[in-house]
Amino acid sequence: MRFQYAFQKIVDLKGNEKTQAEWMLSSAIGELQAEEKSLGELLHNRERMANELQEAAEQRAPVSKIREFQMYVEHLEQCIVRKHSDVQQANVNVQMKKKQLSHKMLDEKVWLKARDKAKSSFQQSMLLREQSELDEMATVRFAMKAR
Template sequence: MRFHYSFQKVVDLKGNEKTQAEWLLSNALGELQAQEKSLVELMEQRNEILLALQAAAERRTPMAMIREMQDYVDYLDNCITRKQGEISQANQEVSRKQDNLNTKALDEKIWLKAREKALGIFKQNMNLREQNELDEMATVRFAMKPL
């Protein structure tokens, strides 16, 4: 006789949900890393423009060009501020996905434990049934043995 767990489809579903939650977390982490990389690039750009602005001030560059460079630095500052907000949102999303994964993993663990318990009970019943059959066979042999 084979073990058949009546809630196996639920166990499979919980496993699939956990896998999906892992994928979603992985995507959220990828998005966070992309946002952080973009921020680093913006900051590097800003630093390059600041160095160019400083060099331009020392070379008697026309005021219009200096003003244009300063406007670009201000634009990059706004981009950096916006990017920091996006990173904050991405961090919150990662946190939500992590919490979701933890919940799904706990659900799966609960159902797997229930399945293990049912399997243990099944094995115990099978052993008991087998022992009863062996006892019965021994009793019949003893009863049939001539005196």
Template sequence: MRFRYVYQKVVDLKSNEKTQAEWMLSAAVGHLQSEQRSLDRLFEDKRATFSVIQSEMENKASVIKLQELQRYVDYLEQCITSKLRDVKRAEIHVENKKSFLNSKMLDEKVWLKAKEKEQDKFQHEMLLREQNELDEMATVRFAMRAR
């Protein structure tokens, strides 16, 4: 006789939900990394622009050119501020997905533990049946020899 868990479909569902939660967390982490790379590029652009401003000042560049570069730096500052908000939202999203995954993992673990207990109970009952059959066979043999 083979063990069949009556709630196996629920266990499978919980496992699938956990897998989907893992995928969602992975996507959220990927989005966060993308936002952080974008922010790093903005900081690098700002540093590069400051370097250009420095070299233009040493070369006695025109005021118009320096004003243009300063406006670009101001624009980069606005972009950095916006991107920092995006990164923060992405971090919060990752934390939410981690929490969701933890709840799905706990849910799956509960169902797997219930299945394991049921399987242990089944195996124990099978061992008892087997032992009873062996005891009955021994009793019959003993009775046959006693005659």
């Protein structure tokens, strides 16, 4: 007789939910990395433009050119502030996905443990049944020999 767990579909569902939560976390981490990369590029651009502004000021460039560089640096500053917010939001999303994954893993573990207990109980009852059958066979043999 083979063990069949009555709630196997639930165990499978919990496993699928955990896998889906892993994918969601992976996606959230990818988004965070993309936001951080974008922030790094903005910081690099701001530094480059600040250097160009400094060079233009040292070379006595026209005021309109210096003002143009200055306005672009200010624009980059605003973009950096917004990008910091985006990175923070992406980080919060990653933390939330981690919590969800942790919950799904715990849920799956509970159901796997219940299945393992049921299987152990089933195996124990099968061993008892086999032992009972062997005892009965031994009793019958003994009774046959005693006649």
